Amino acid sequence: METAPSRHPAELTFRDADEADVPALVGLIESAYRGDASRAGWTTEADILGGQRTDPEGVREVITAAGSRLVVVERGGELIACCQLEHRGDAAYFGMFAVRPQMQGGGLGRRIIAEAERIAHDAWGVGEMHMTVISVRDELIAWYERRGYRRTGRMTPFPYGDERFGVPQRDDLQFELLVKPLTA
Numbered sequence: 001m002e003t004a005p006s007r008h009p010a011e012l013t014f015r016d017a018d019e020a021d022v023p024a025l026v027g028l029i030e031s032a033y034r035g036d037a038s039r040a041g042w043t044t045e046a047d048i049l050g051g052q053r054t055d056p057e058g059v060r061e062v063i064t065a066a067g068s069r070l071v072v073v074e075r076g077g078e079l080i081a082c083c084q085l086e087h088r089g090d091a092a093y094f095g096m097f098a099v100r101p102q103m104q105g106g107g108l109g110r111r112i113i114a115e116a117e118r119i120a121h122d123a124w125g126v127g128e129m130h131m132t133v134i135s136v137r138d139e140l141i142a143w144y145e146r147r148g149y150r151r152t153g154r155m156t157p158f159p160y161g162d163e164r165f166g167v168p169q170r171d172d173l174q175f176e177l178l179v180k181p182l183t184a
Contacts, residue, residue: 012073012075012115013073013075014072015074016063016069016070016071017059017071018063021063022060022063025059025070026054026055026056026059028080028098029053029059029096030052030054031100032044032053032104033098034050034051034052034053034166042104044101045137047169048137048169048170049166049167050166050167051163051166052163052164055164058164062084062096065086067086067087067088068084068085068087069084069086069119070085070096071085071119080099080103081098081099081103081108081109082097083097084097085123087120087124090126090128091127091130092121092124092128092129092130094116094117094130097113110147114147117180117182127181128179128180129182130178132176132178133176133178134158134174134175135175136172144178147180148181151176151178152177152178152179154176154177155174155175155176156174157174157175158173158174158175
């Protein structure tokens with residue numbers, strides 16, 4: 001299913017992912033968060049988590065789940081970013097956000113999150129966007145706050161012992177819920 005054209009149609013296209021995208025999406029997400037390749041960008045989790053960020057099954061699950069979309073962002077037909085949108089009642093959940101590390105820091109993420117908010121609002125009529133961020137990621141949380149998200153102080157535990165989410169390098173990890181009201 002195609003989403004509405006981007007505000008910069010010559011530069012970026014947004015579409016829903018399909019099964020054929022799974023290998024490239026896993027590679028993109030891993031490169032943005034884990035290992036030495038992720039250090040080229042500023043969103044790396046390499047100092048707090050080792051192991052994998054996702055796997056083909058996890059990506060397929062997001063693509064195929066009811067009320068879920070994995071939005072692929074391309075420039076010139078080349079995959080450069082993605083994000084998950086999930087309909088959760090009066091809110092949408094935003095996750096699995098990844099931008100190629102060498103393309104981070106130039107305003108691309110800001111454009112993608114704005115488009116994701118528009119898609120969620122238009123598709124589901126939701127009034128809020130929710131996300132969870134590892135609470136020790138101060139720089140990342142500050143970036144989201146500059147985009148209108150607010151910290152709620154509501155924490156959920158990190159799934160220690162479940163290596164599908166990574167191998168923690170510290171013992172104080174938890175997720176904080178961030179919320180942003182969406183308007184038309």
